[in-house]
Amino acid sequence: MSRLVLAILTILMSFSAAASSCVPSDQSCDFYACKERENACGRKGYWQNFGYPYCQKFLNDEVRFSPQSQIWLQDVRYCLQDRIQEVAEGTSCKDMHTMAMDSHVSCYVDTGFCDLTYMEQMRIYWYLKGALRSADTWREAYLLKQACANRFK
Template identity: 35%
Template sequence: MHLLKAATILLIPLASATCTPWSTPGTCTPTSASCDFYNCLENKSNCGASGYALGYALPFCNAITAVSSTLSPNGQAWYSATKLCLQNALVTEASCQTSCTDIYLNAFASHVPCYVDSGFCELSGADLKIFFQIVGVQGVVSPDGLALFGAVLQQCVALYLNNEVNSGWTKWLVRTLNGEI
């Protein structure tokens, strides 16, 4: 079910309605310095442990933050840019009353562009290994995980074939698939 919803949101953006502010005062401010944005979003939306903020974003954000110093400088730059991008993508949801489903769908719709535009395709194999150790097998093979990483993989290969990416794991993957390695 989530896979279908995620695919739909990638193809058909949600129409924006008028904004009715949350009853909880304050502003959720995106920052690459912390994961606090997701606590703020949860305080407004009350989606609970199965919602996007507490059930997905905050645990992964905290886990990657905890090991971010082990990433290469390129990996740290990617992580910082991605963290900020993912939070910025939810500013409307943090400001306007939005259903938990819409928060989830809009959040996942932002993952592929945020990952790719921030340089995921050019991460080193070592950085990619750290990332996948955090996400884990369950995170990759879940229906949403498969859709997400399939879309990221597709975009990374397309960027490589268009000579827009010339380093990192994508180059290794394409060369391996072509029998060059």
């Protein structure tokens, strides 16, 4: 009988541990809200001020993009969440934005941004225009342009 109780407790503990961890998704932006709950950085922090709003903006308008771009948006959504999960542990709120932005270029390239048409790339940049107030975003755009140009040399 005690083995059964122990087995049930083990199963219940594993479910609660899984429920409390933040899971990257290609179909949702809930990851960012979960990370904010785990490590609150506030309204001006990466999770609330950049990650979630831009993820949600693209998710809401995904159907307005070409089929190829829709696939890319899903792939990059997952990649961005997965990569930031790798670096978020132990990173201060102050450093989170820079760490996240540093992972963006490789995610964009790895998931096929350079293969999108020029017009689709410009649409994506247009959606990010509000982020241009940040020097990190300008640096990211420059590095992305270089990475795409180097890919075709």
